[in-house]
Amino acid sequence: MGFTRAGMRRVGPSLLVLLSAGVVAGCWGAGPYDHAVEYVPVDHEEAAAKGARDFDPVMVQRQPEEWHATPVSLFGVVIARSPGAHGGAYLTLSVRRLEARNLCEFATDTSTCRTTVSDKDFGVVHALVDLRPEDDVGQHSLGPGSLVRVIGPLAQDPDPTDGSPVIRPTFYRHWPRYFYVTRSAAATMRQ
Secondary structure, three states, X not given: OOOOHHHHHHHOHHHHXXXXXXXHHHHHOOOOOOOOOOOOXXXXXXXXXXXXXXXXXXXXXXXXXXXXXXXXXXXXXXXXXXXXXXXXXXXXXXXXXXXXXXXXXXXXXXXXXXXXXXXXXXXXXXXXXXXXXXXXXXXXXXXXXXXXXXXXXXXXXXXXXXXXXXXXXXEEEEEOOOOEEEOOHHHHHHO
């Protein structure tokens, strides 16, 4: 569809603003914190997840050799962060399930949508993560209450203090506290 000068005068400035906003939204996507109705991966996330299995704590215990042979993917709420080996961060995560749809405060405004995970946790996992500078320190640094998605292989040895699996991610994505919601937030958002 082409626009002529006469046609642009008929269209008016409000439609041009809407068209421009659509082009910008198409270029920027859902942003780093996934402001969309459904989960939107960021750069390199799909490639990192290719071939990874969704973490299943029961099956990891039943078939450890099989589960250590392929990368796993999981979402977890950070319970604790401590210094890890080689300058990394050692995270203790409450494993959560990604919900099929993100919760949105207003149905017509995707900027109000937040990545949504289950209220119920599915066990504890530890992750040794090499943090990016913006996640290491600062206002939105990764710490207790943050949500992360980690993708990578399981370490051969479990955590020495609690026996939980340890993952060494090749990819991680971080949502600071208050930049994601749990399923129970639906009631709060609708009030």
